[in-house]
Amino acid sequence: MMIHWFRAKAGGTAVAGVLIVAALPALAQNAPLPTQVQSIPALNADLSQVTVSGLSSGAFMAHQLHVAFSDRIIGAGIIAGGPYGCSGGSSCQAVRACMNNETTPALGLPMPSTDDLFGKAQGLADDGRIASLDNLKQSRVYIAHGINDTVVASAQAEGVAAFYAKAGLPADQINVACGPDKACHNSGHATVSPTGPRTCADNASPYLNHCETAGGQEQSEPDELLKFFYADKLGGWKPPSTTLTGDLIKFSQDKATTVSTATYLLAKSGYLYIPKICRTQKCPVHVAFHGCVQSEAVLQTNDAAANANLAPGQTPQDNSFVRDAGYNPSADANGIIVLYPQAEPSSYRIDPQPIPPVGMSMDTKNALTNLFKATWCATGAGSSFTDAVGFRNNPEGCWDWFGYTRQIGIGDDDVWLTRDAPQMKAVMQMVDKLGRTP
DSSP: OOOOTTOOOOOSOHHHHHHHHHHSOSOSTTSOOOOOEEOOOOOOOOTTSEEEEEETHHHHHHHHHHHHTTTTEEEEEEESOOOTTTTTTOHHHHHHHSSOOTTOGGGOOOOOOHHHHHHHHHHHHHTTSSOOGGGGGGOEEEEEOOTTOSSSOHHHHHHHHHHHHHTTOOGGGEEEOOOTTSGGGGOOSSEEOTTOSEETTOOOTTOEEEOBOTTOOBOOHHHHHHHHHHHHHHTSOOOOOSSOOSEEEEEEHHHHOSSOTTTTTBOSEEEEEEOGGGGTSOOOEEEEEOOTTOSHHHHHHHHHHHHTTOOTTOOOOOOOHHHHSSHHHHHHHHTOEEEEOOBOOSSOOOOOSOSSOTTOOHHHHHHHHHHHHHHHTTTOTTSHHHHHHHTTOOTTOOOSSSOHHHHTTOSOTTGGGSTTOHHHHHHHHHHHHHTSOO
16 A cells, blocks of 8 residues: 555545444543643653554565564564565665555566565674574564555565565564454455454445454454464463453654654654553553554545535545554553554645545546556666655555655665664664653
């Protein structure tokens, strides 16, 4: 989910989300997000127990962060993402080789081989630019990809699994989650959450889908991945809280990092969920990366545009990754701090129309999308055309898995993959601040 210019914003389906929330016990799920910005707090967090996860561009970023800082991160959840360095620092290759769906193979470029990607990582590790890849052998990795995903190809999930296998992770430390026995097997491009407003097979904003088994059991990918990472370390696992006890805060990303947020397309503010118990005891930290067009600022902008044009009888949209992705109830019950860093788009993408747009068939929408993919890289990866259109090109608020921070003025071609990558450095500085003594 990197650059998908012909995708439209969903509208008129928020009723399903309201019904799902109403069917749950009284949660803080539908509460307004905090608006007051404060400094990121010192929580004496357990920085030996840091994990990461994300959806789509957030999944690519979670994987990159894990590989670059494998000496500090013990687990990664990759939902609809792909392997380290897949894009080669090219927005063209990112669209064609790292997102292309098998249903339109003519639009694709060959996906880089596992040997090539692992070799790139090994070279960066040998140069001291990322942590030793030997650290990865001690990690746990959760990989999820739905069969109805039309945005990122399933080959990407296979590439992630192959990368970690080559790094030496034992098979029992890799959870390939969306087999035919799981509700998420039928998911579209989304994080699967009990409070997701979308139906399971949807490929549409806010990319939070509600999936159930044939027996009606709801699935939560955030609960599963957190359990996979932490149940053994915490001495068991409690079911998600039905009433949240902690605090959701909005903090200044500007003040939490030495990285220039404006220069490197980070939002001025991020979010943090702090379970009550984590105010008085050391807790692990999980970093949850949103996907493209999924940051809180973008969702709120799109919701406001959609709600200004509601048809009679339509329910107002109120979408939130931070609130509704499903991390907070599980973190609350088990004492895990959740950090929600926020990326910033180079320009807002406001798409309030239904999917497909009014008056446009799904076939036409798909044809336009395919035309975009076919023409985006018409001059080939690495050409002056690609470099020109890639400059500061992040219209959907994606995380930097295709090198746009390099393209706007720092370092060499590989810096976006390393510990010196501005966005990754900023996130790790935020994590460090959580580990300070109050």
